[in-house]
Structure formats: C-alpha cells, structure tokens
Amino acid sequence: MNATPEPQITRDEEPENWSKGLALVAHPDDLEFGAAAAIARWTSEGRQITYCMVTRGEAGIDSMDPDKAGEIRALEQVASARLVGVNDVRFLDFPDGVLEYGLPLRRAISRVVRQTRPEVIITNNFRDVWDTGELNQADHIATGQALLDGVRDAANRWVFRELLDEGLEPWAGTQWLLAAHSPRSTIGVDVTEHIESALASLAEHKEYLAGLGDFDAIDYVRTLAQETGRRYGAEYAVEFEKVTLAT
Template identity: 45%
Template sequence: MAHPDDVDFGSAGTIAGWTDRGVEVVYLMVTDGDAGGFDDAVTRAEMAELRREEQRAAAKCVGVEDVRFLGRPDGLLEATLDLRRDIARVIRQVRPDRVLTSSPERNYERIYPSHPDHRAVGAATLDAVYPDARNPYAFPELLADEGLEAWTAREVWLSGGPAVNHYTDVTDAFPRKLAALKAHASQTAHMGDGLEEMLRGWLAGNALAAGWPEGRLAESYQVVNTA
C-alpha cells in the first residue's frame, strides 16, 4: 500500500480473518505518510516516524508482525521501473500466494480512495506481480546480486476500485478493524465517534451490495487470477 493506514481502512477486517486462520501476512508500505496529519507543530520527519509507529501498532491489532517500509516521499509516487523493482524484490523475498494492493483505477463513485499514490502503487504492484517478479530476466540484479529467485503470485486482490467481484464478511472482526484505525491517531483521533459511524455505514453498504442480510459488514475487492 501507499501509506500507513491504507491497508487498515480497506482491509483490516479481512486480514484479521486471514491471520485467525493461520495465514502469514506481510505489510509493505511504499511511503511513511510524511505528508499526512493535522498538526503543524510536527515536522515532516517526525510525522514519518510517528506514522511508522502507528502502522506497526495497527498491524498488531490484526495479527501482523512483519511491517516493511520503502520510505518513498508521500504524495509524489509514480509507477516507475524503480518502484516496480522494489516491489518485485519484496515479492521474491516473501513469496506470497496472494498480493493485496490498491486499485490502479480511479473510482468515480467514491473518489477519495483514488489518491494518485494509491493508483501509482496499484499499477506498479500489478506490474511487479506480472511480469517482473516471475520473470527471471526482469531486473536480473535481484537474482545475480541478491539471490532472489523468480516467484509467481497466484492472485491479486484490488481494493478501492470501481469493479468488485468479491466480498469478505468482517462483522466479527469489526472491533479489531476499529482498533487498528484508532492506532493511527495522527489521522483519525479528530474524528472521535464519527470514525466508527463512518466505517459501519461504509461496510454495511458493501454487505448490502453483496446481498447479505442487515447487520452484516463487508469489505470489497476485485480479485484477479494471476497464476
């Protein structure tokens, strides 16, 4: 994901379900979120460190211990070859079956998930999954210098985009999702009780779109077969 808190807004409930079933999850944040927050007294370097700490705390709420950062500047991301290489490197290191990222498409129904950084990371990640990580001749230095063998991820889950073909029930995991987002205090503390109200409304809408009964909460994705 592009920023600390992106994964928690979109997918913390789903990830809690995965870790409960024994699935190992690794987070990769492309920026430290240094352009975020609402406190002018905090320097950008201090904000970056704070947001790294918040993301690690949020990850623990849903059972994730391995959190990695690329440290690229917040708000300036592009889907460059360098970014593709860095993401492909982590894919080869972790060797995942599933990669979750943000959609590279703008969502005109709900424009706020469509931050340029989100779209850039989604595009670079899809390219890193195919063809970069699986092609031994792409970025040959990853193999020659770092010993990282090619790896094929079976599927990609895209969040925040205009197309949806899969929903996960996060009703029981909602308290952990809420706790994860509250851990991002620099981004959410000002919302107070409005954070829970916003999340419940959003997730209930997803569940309704899935055709589920009232009272259920869902996170939504476009799942892409990349095997």
C-alpha cells in the same frame, strides 16, 4: 413495491487455498480504511500476512513536519498491524504524496514479492475512482499499477537481474491480487466477526486521525462495511476486485 434485490453473494470466487499473503499499499492507514477487517479474518484462519507500505505517509499530517510524521506514522502502523494478526511490517521508503510509477518502484515491489513469496497480494483500489464514486489519489493509482507489473517482474529471472545478486530467486507463485473497494469489485468478504479488531487497528493511527479534525474515521469505516455487507448478504463486508494473475 419492488422486491428486495438479491444479495450479490459471490463468496465462491474468494481465493481459499492459500497460506501466505502480502498486503502492499501506498500509505500507513490505507489498509485500515480498506482491507484490514478481511486481513483480520484471514490471519485468524491461520494465514500469514506481511504488510508493506510504499511510503511512511510523512506528508499526511498538515500540522506536523514530515520527518516527525513519518516516524510516528510508521510506529502507528506497526501497532495497528498487530491488532489484526500481522507482525511483519515493512516500509519501502518512497516519498509520500509524489509517488511515481516507474522502474524504481517496480524493482522495490519485485524485491519484496521475491522476499515474501505470497500466493495472494492484497492492496487498495487503484482505479481512478473508488466504489463510493469519490476520486482516487495519485499515490494509490501509481502503487497499484506498479504492483501489477512488479508481481510479473518478480516472476521473470531476466528482469531486475540485480535481485538475483541479492540472492532473490524469481517467484511465480502469486495467483491473485485483491484490491479493496474497487469500483470493479467482484467479491465480498464477510468480516462480521472481525470488524471490531479492524476498527481498533484503525484507532491506532492516533496522530493521523487527530489531524483529520472532526471527521469520524471509525464511524466512516464501520458504515462503509455495513453498506457493503448489505450488498453481499452479511452484517459487515469488505469488497475486492479480484485479478487472477497469469504468470
């Protein structure tokens, strides 16, 4: 019989010396299906984290008109964030489902990076597939790619010069980008103490989850965190690809 594989504990690679984070994703609910438990842990440690949604997720509920869905989903996101210690929630108001990588998205991301001046940026997986092997979605991929470039743009005074006119000086202090559930994950964050608040924050997406029918999102996220935890030697864990940013 084979020995149990060594748990891949790489906690030493988790960024530690930081106080301000920006969690930026395409849709309301993206963080709750991914990074929220780790965010709950980080805010409990006294770190300040801002949420920024590129869209309001208005195309996410089949039975509901986008105008109404966008309004409800934004409110659900604000309530959800509060449960993991986040009180600053922003929306960039790009169109859901048809998000395009490009200069408008890079500019908007640069703006929020300069406004919030984070040392760490948290996002969702932007690779073609998830760590589970499932195919990723176009908005997620466009957001991640624009985010990697938007962070660099935020540091360059001569890119998007109109941001200077808005009083936003360059910010070159972002040191790491963490992408949850990437197939290239390199760190596992132990979230054993924070899984319940993360699941409660997921449950705040009431209308969205109702629109998913029989799919039990709470059970899905709990099981995923358990399976990830097993690989990192924790009861529950969230894994991230860590990108060290050269600015």
